[in-house]
Amino acid sequence: MTPLVRTAAHAGLLACHECGLLARPAAAGIPGHCPRCGEALAWRRPDPIQRTWALLIAAAILYVPANALPVLVTDTIGSNEADTILSGVVFLYSSGSWPLALIVLIASVLIPIGKIVALGYVLVTVQRGSARSNRQRTRLYRTVEFIGRWSMLDVFVDTFVVALVQLAPLMSVQPGPGVLYFMGVVILTMLAAQSFDPRLIWDSASAHGVHDGD
Amino acid sequence: MQHVACRGCDLLQRVPALPPGAKARCRRCGQLVAYRAADPLDAPLALAVASVVTLGIANTSELMSLSAAGRVASTTLLGGSLAMWEQGNEVTAVVVGLCAVVAPIAYVLLLLTVLVAVRFPPAPRWTADLMRWVERVRPWSMTEVLLLGILVALTKISQLATVSTGPGMYAVVALVVLLPWLASSFDAQAVWSRIRWAADEGARS
Numbered sequence: 001m002t003p004l005v006r007t008a009a010h011a012g013l014l015a016c017h018e019c020g021l022l023a024r025p026a027a028a029g030i031p032g033h034c035p036r037c038g039e040a041l042a043w044r045r046p047d048p049i050q051r052t053w054a055l056l057i058a059a060a061i062l063y064v065p066a067n068a069l070p071v072l073v074t075d076t077i078g079s080n081e082a083d084t085i086l087s088g089v090v091f092l093y094s095s096g097s098w099p100l101a102l103i104v105l106i107a108s109v110l111i112p113i114g115k116i117v118a119l120g121y122v123l124v125t126v127q128r129g130s131a132r133s134n135r136q137r138t139r140l141y142r143t144v145e146f147i148g149r150w151s152m153l154d155v156f157v158d159t160f161v162v163a164l165v166q167l168a169p170l171m172s173v174q175p176g177p178g179v180l181y182f183m184g185v186v187i188l189t190m191l192a193a194q195s196f197d198p199r200l201i202w203d204s205a206s207a208h209g210v211h212d213g214d
Numbered sequence: 215m216q217h218v219a220c221r222g223c224d225l226l227q228r229v230p231a232l233p234p235g236a237k238a239r240c241r242r243c244g245q246l247v248a249y250r251a252a253d254p255l256d257a258p259l260a261l262a263v264a265s266v267v268t269l270g271i272a273n274t275s276e277l278m279s280l281s282a283a284g285r286v287a288s289t290t291l292l293g294g295s296l297a298m299w300e301q302g303n304e305v306t307a308v309v310v311g312l313c314a315v316v317a318p319i320a321y322v323l324l325l326l327t328v329l330v331a332v333r334f335p336p337a338p339r340w341t342a343d344l345m346r347w348v349e350r351v352r353p354w355s356m357t358e359v360l361l362l363g364i365l366v367a368l369t370k371i372s373q374l375a376t377v378s379t380g381p382g383m384y385a386v387v388a389l390v391v392l393l394p395w396l397a398s399s400f401d402a403q404a405v406w407s408r409i410r411w412a413a414d415e416g417a418r419s
Contacts, residue, residue: 008226018349034412139244
């Protein structure tokens with residue numbers, strides 16, 4: 001009979017999330033501190049399900065004004081134009097830079113919503129105790145973690161357009177209200193990915209006695 | 215021989231002694247579990263020093279400028295954040311300042327201090343605190359996203375006026391190469407093994 005996999009949790013050991021040292025808890029039920037680096041030990045990240053859901057839902061709510069409200073307002077002699085993220089994409093496309101239009105579309109529109117959906121999916125499967133597709137879900141989580149920062153793209157674009165185009169009354173650009181909401185979406189989704197513990201994906205597998213990754 | 219619990223799936227594994235430059239991955243989920251740098255002390259230190267210099271240039275030199283109808287405007291990296299502040303978007307200014315300026319500088323300076331401190335093992339306890347901050351700061355250092363953002367902004371503005379790039383821009387490009395290189399050459403375990411244990415400190419006092 002093949003043995004169950006041994007996770008640190010099963011063996012009663014704690015892995016320090018800071019320096020990686022394996023240690024025994026200070027006493028029954030009390031994790032204590034890492035003897036090497038002094039960081040507080042924990043079996044899993046605190047409240048991963050609740051916190052991640054709360055951050056995801058908040059991010060989803062902010063996603064609406066982030067895209068609906070303008071992010072840049074351009075003042076030239078004789079006209080005043082407010083641009084949302086999407087109209088900025090259209091502008092880039094129609095002025096011939098379709099690769100950049102695609103990049104902004106992916107980074108600012110698709111990635112944030114993709115992160116929310118992906119993390120939501122992982123959360124639901126973990127809550128249902130699913131023990132299948134662990135490797136794929138782990139890969140999905142890692143992709144979300146890695147790609148998150150790229151959604152900040154539009155914030156940087158807006159910042160530097162505003163910083164440079166200040167030649168009133170000839171032309172000047174101001175940031176629109178959408179920027180703040182958009183930044184909120186990016187930060188909240190980054191925090192959501194940080195608050196989730198990927199080991200939860202595999203905890204179901206270990207509990208059901210699945211003896212190697214599938 | 216090292217016992218580890220995978221950060222991604224918690225599986226207990228034994229990692230054999232690795233040859234220099236080798237990586238070990240979790241046999242269940244593929245997460246990196248161990249890495250032994252070929253040159254754990256000198257290479258990252260050299261990269262950190264180079265990064266500090268480049269960061270200095272990137273943040274103080276002109277990034278780009280535009281001219282239209284005889285008028286000229288230019289900005290630096292910090293200027294982007296300041297412009298947002300002046301426009302009343304203080305929160306955006308702080309976040310942009312954090313991700314574009316403060317986090318990269320903090321990351322490099324913290325690493326530099328740690329790398330110098332561990333050249334004289336056992337390094338004092340405050341080195342452990344610095345290492346903690348390195349990990350906290352790293353996700354917020356977004357130089358590559360910043361560079362792409364600047365390029366897109368340049369493209370947008372070039373529709374309205376003539377734009378040109380300054381030395382700051384080249385420094386940012388150099389950072390996009392240097393910082394990931396620094397991060398991947400850094401061997402955290404080599405550093406942790408040279409820091410005085412918290413338990414030792416507690417036992418003495």
